[in-house]
């Protein structure tokens with residue numbers, strides 16, 4: 001096969017074709033089959049390989065090695081065997097939409113800022129493009145608008161193979177120094193770029209270009225891009241989520257973030273009030289207690305800090321020599337042991353051992369978590385601390 005003369009170049013819209021097997025060998029994931037011609041695009045230039053079938057065999061990968069295109073299949077073929085190839089067209093057309101969009105954005109950004117596209121990754125989810133300069137989100141939105149206007153203009157995309165002389169006078173983007181046949185993809189008004197991938201015939205088929213994120217990357221920025229059906233799919237998910245939020249908050253679709261913000265402010269205010277009430281409750285409870293050597297008290301829902309404040313109040317009001325507090329937490333029970341006069345270290349260790357707990361601290365303050373019923377915890381604390 002001549003370079004860049006394969007069926008996927010001659011007719012990028014070819015979905016089914018007939019060919020003859022020229023070689024077949026065992027491969028890592030089945031068999032590797034080469035054909036006298038193929039519509040299957042092999043992974044390259046950042047574009048993933050096509051999938052599909054050859055007769056009844058599944059084609060799960062296509063790669064060019066030693067200048068031969070090898071189709072990874074799940075069954076063996078005989079040399080000379082006639083095959084009918086069928087592409088997974090949804091996958092291939094998606095790659096064409098993404099790849100053309102991936103040329104349009106950097107082309108427009110290059111025109112306006114002169115920045116180069118220094119990295120490109122087309123995955124199953126999105127396109128990542130790295131640039132060697134910095135621009136803002138507002139800049140990006142303006143470039144995105146221009147790209148979409150170029151889509152709506154529905155211009156034909158031109159593929160050409162200029163000779164060495166023509167190439168010299170042609171201004172085009174390229175990721176590396178090229179030799180031999182150079183394939184130039186021209187998107188009128190947007191971009192001229194050397195590329196070996198498959199593209200849609202007219203810009204309108206890209207459907208839509210949507211930039212979804214812009215972040216700093218090395219000396220420049222990284223843009224995440226969705227084109228065509230992926231942009232539509234993303235819009236569906238965003239709408240579903242935002243509609244659900246708007247129903248939950250009884251807010252209009254375009255006012256959900258303001259509604260969440262006021263909800264957060266309301267929650268913060270409730271937390272402040274709850275904290276104030278807890279402090280008052282602990283102070284009153286401490287006052288109401290009759291002094292004893294050991295005070296074991298259950299306080300569900302209190303944070304570690306609140307238990308500590310309560311323990312300090314009890315000790316400073318001389319309500320106990322030893323304070324043991326526990327309360328239901330997210331997983332099991334949290335506990336706190338405090339004393340100004342008694343070393344609690346051994347008791348803490350014994351408690352962890354007996355009730356499958358974890359924790360530690362200082363001789364006068366031990367904190368941790370234990371497993372068990374409130375009754376078990378209370379009786380174990382009584383047993384371990386009552387005689388100290």
Ligand SMILES: [Zn+2]
Nearest residue numbers: 045195196197
């Ligand atoms: Zn390309």
